[in-house]
Amino acid sequence: MKMRNEKAIGICIVAAGIIILLGKFGVFGFIGRNFWPLLILLPGIALLALYYARIAPSWSLVPAGTLTVYGVLFGITNVWGQV
Numbered sequence: 001m002k003m004r005n006e007k008a009i010g011i012c013i014v015a016a017g018i019i020i021l022l023g024k025f026g027v028f029g030f031i032g033r034n035f036w037p038l039l040i041l042l043p044g045i046a047l048l049a050l051y052y053a054r055i056a057p058s059w060s061l062v063p064a065g066t067l068t069v070y071g072v073l074f075g076i077t078n079v080w081g082q083v
Contacts, residue, residue, distance in 0.1 A: 041071025050055055 022028065044067030050056035051064065 031069055035076065037075040038073050040074060044068035044071055 042062050047056060047060050047064030048068065051058070051060050
């Protein structure tokens, strides 16, 4: 049991090191700058999917549509940049 815990701790330390290294290279900044509209778009699409699967009620279409449209618009403006 002790050997198993030591392996898990070692894997966690290596994973933390890789995450810190990627942060130093600016990978997370790039992802945050370019893909943040997905944080708005994906919940909207999920609500639409839940409605069409007959899990969510009809009133969920209002926030689903709003989130989807805003996510698409922010994504488009993010791709073509600001003037």
